Amino acid sequence: MSENTKLIQGRTGPWEIVLGLEVHAQVASNAKLFSGAAVGFGAGPNEQVSLVDAAMPGMLPVINRHCVEQAVKTGLGLKAQINLKSRFDRKNYFYPDLPQGYQISQFKDPIVGEGEVIVERDDGSTFTVRIERLHLEQDAGKSLHDQDPNATYVDLNRAGTALMEIVSRPDMRSSEEAAAYVKKLRTILVYLGTCDGDMEKGNLRADVNVSVCRPGDYEKYRATNDFSHLGTRCEIKNVNSFRFIQQAIEYEARRQIEILEDGGKIDQETRLFDTVKGETRSMRSKEEAHDYRYFPDPDLLPLELDPAWIKRIEAALPELPDAKKARFQSQYGLSAYDAGVLISEQARADFYEAAAKGRDAKLVANWVTNDLAAKLTAGGIGIENSPIFPAAVAELVQLIEEGVISSKIAKDVFERMWLGEGSASEIVEKQGLKQVSDTGALEKIIDELIAANPGQASAVKEKPQAIGWFVGQVMKATQGKANPGAVNELLKAKLGL
């Protein structure tokens, strides 16, 4: 049992969860995978449908090179094998939102082979998820069951849109790890610009494979690669938020453990997560599973990639999250945790670097990850749309660095900046918040304080930590503008500490 595995106590002893994910990421592309029709969110029903998408007789697919490039890029970002020759297959089944009667996918020979993702846990420790493969495939259309009591409507706008299916090995051991993996994957995709990662629009969604086993079994599987050491898995289809992924896993693991502890057997099946009830329910059993009759799509030639082209893509890759994190730690002296928070979104990392230029990098990191992040989150605003620009944060930090304002005053300045009252210097000027470091003025206040409170002054000699009371009083008298360092020094001298 690894130390990061979360044990679930059952009536008959402890259990462990084993999780593998199939993440469907919509390829960031202006056009569909095989038809050239536009891709976009918010178009009217069936406004983005070409003759190919509608599977009109005699229509043929033609591969969109940009989508291929995006898949290769993603593969490189996952440190994965890029297959120079891959193939498209047809996955055959009938459904009204699947106009061709088959989905063009890659079954046997995917474009990307094995890779890995390094994932951070909340405590800053990391684990590795092995990637089995990434393949390109078409999305289906959308069936609308709620428009009419007696009919289902079909919107084919999404039909034919390019998806990357990224299949992991069963390397996650808790719902938190699964969510962390999806988060990390999402970060990588957004960095690469190959998927916008928008889970609300369904542009990133996961099928979650859940099984449970007894402590020790997973290690046996890893040692032998023999899946029989693991429990029977159920696949929960199409979960589209981090929260739902965790809820679905927790529910499903409990369900499986209960069945097993009652002496039952897990049926391998496909399940749906009911987001309202927070439970999973059976969609179809293994016996009911479709026979998809995969075979190579004769309308498409095998996809052959030029190694020189892949090299060019590789050379043009942006700095990826792991590399950026390492650089932030070494270049800015940040902790692994702060660096991790900053790089988790490309926009946040960019914001940070713009603000940190020439400033106290750790201080800037604190402002970006704490105060600014809190405001943005509360306002539901992405950092790329932050009303406070990097230069403004830099200015605020500079005032702190130069001792013009204290950190405490800075908080107030920041509040006012958020309300749009101006730049940090303007606010400090206008509100007269400049820190009082003038020893003369401070000495006067301190002398008066000691004179007025002789009891306290003598008590502090016995109990040095009581100096805090005097600091507080000085701050009060200066409306917080006193330089705390200077106050402390003066007090110690005057009180004879």
Added chain:
Amino acid sequence: MSDLTSLTLKAALDGMAAKSFSAVELTQAHVEAVEAAKALNAFSFPTPDKALEMARASDERRAKGQTGRLEGAPLGIKDLFATEGVQSAAASKILATFRPPYESTVTANLWRDGAVMLGKLNMDEFAMGSSNETSAYGPVVNPWRAEGGNAKLTPGGSSGGSASAVAAELCLGATATDTGGSIRQPAAFTGTVGIKPTYGRCSRWGVVAFASSLDQAGPMARTVEDSAILLTSMCGHDPKDSTSLPVETPDFASFVGKSVKGLRVGIPREYRVDGMPPEIEKLWEQGIAWLKEAGCEIVDVSLPHTKYALPAYYIIAPAEASSNLARYDGMRYGLRVEGQNLTDTYEKTRAEGFGNEVKRRILIGTYVLSAGYYDAYYLKALKVRRRIADDFDQAFEKVDALLTPTAPSAAFALGDKSDDPVAMYLNDIFTVTVNLAGLPGMSVPAGLDANGLPLGLQLIGRALDEGTLFSLGGAIEKAADFKAKPKKWW
């Protein structure tokens, strides 16, 4: 105006160029011929108004000095090609009402070159058949009859309408498609010339798919030269078809009449099948003698995997068809029969929309792709396909082309084999290998059998070497001096 309909395409083009007659006159003559030939059932959807309109436009272009390669030539179009705004049903009930808002690349190429559309030609449903009896419009009748007989004969299939219309002089030429012999066998049965070019020469865009890896369009005409002129227009790289070859199209007509001296022609011994009628055997020998006389070197070759070709074909073609035809589900276009629920609607629509042969092939195809059968059938068939292609590669190291009979018999009577699918499939025994290997194949009329019915010889070439086939086909045509025509009874 029967004079005008009996012209070759070349002669008609020359006649219009010489202003001997106009495109409208030529088209009018053909429109009348089509109208008078309903008994043949060759045209499933004649478009006389469109034809005359296109002919008038052609005459106007000619008056302005703008003439295309096929300027003013009235042609028939197999119903498998999508023609914009004109019923394109693939001879199936399931598409009976379908009028595509687009034009297939091949037909668009023909109109680009000035051709005129007389209408849509009958065919086997979804091009599945060898006798034209699976059509939702009923069978096409061969204009040829056995001497002293009245029995209605098949024009072959699946391009039976194309073959019958060309042979009966209802059009100067026609488009056709060939998945396992659907151009060449009907050509042989009707005394016409048909060529299936190399896979990828003609775009499949806008052609209703039967078996995508085998389907290829080609022309049918009354002379080798006419077929060359038509094919030159039909071909060309099309970025909308991923399997379209990015190659230049030569002027195929320039190969007709070229000397064949010194060409090595292979005779594959495996094509001497049991039960082949002696007349076919004799015709083959005659073809060999003609080519020898013309200066060819005749070489015995072996294509050892030939006997596996037909079974492999009848696995691969239905497998692809079962998937290609899944889109006809009653949801977006074509026939829809409402049922109690979705599955019921699918079942009723497809049960009513598809004919028996199409259903048979969908079932075969679904079966051979199913889990547990895939390896034994489909995968095995793909391996056979590879071997067959290798056989041809090896043969073409020694020879420039191959000569075989086109079909194992002359045209048979309608109804003769319609109850026996296997007997029907055997019609394709000499032609399917060519599709499996993606090679060009041509059928040239070479003589008549004892009943006065036409017989054809097949020439098979290297990939993209249609030129040699046109030269050899021209040599056979010249030597055979095939002048026979069906006696008009319709």
